[in-house]
Amino acid sequence: MKKMCVSLGCLILLGVFGFDLCAAADWREGKKSYRVVCTSCHKTRGDAGRLSLDSRTRDEWSVFFAQAPTPVHQKAWEKLDKDSISSLEQYFRKYAKDVKELSG
Numbered sequence: 001m002k003k004m005c006v007s008l009g010c011l012i013l014l015g016v017f018g019f020d021l022c023a024a025a026d027w028r029e030g031k032k033s034y035r036v037v038c039t040s041c042h043k044t045r046g047d048a049g050r051l052s053l054d055s056r057t058r059d060e061w062s063v064f065f066a067q068a069p070t071p072v073h074q075k076a077w078e079k080l081d082k083d084s085i086s087s088l089e090q091y092f093r094k095y096a097k098d099v100k101e102l103s104g
Contacts, residue, residue: 030091033084037076048072053095061096065089 042051056064065085069077080088093099 026087027090027094028087029084030087030089033080033088034091037079038088041076053092054097054099056092056096057098058093058096061089061092065092 038051041048044050065088077085
């Protein structure tokens, strides 16, 4: 009985912390996509100018990613699948303008 309780406790902890690790992997994959896809135009002296992740709040980034890409972004977004776009959103939300305010 004791072994079963310990095993169940371990499974619960793995589930809780495993979810956090998966979420962490999402933003890390988004960072890779940002460096490969976004910075091809959004860089200092690039075609689109520098992109600052803290220029919008978390909610504003979510709205941006929920909308269809603008004609300017269409070609870049065609390089990304649905999971990559979701990871990219996680990365942008991680460094959004209101993150420090929300964390206290």
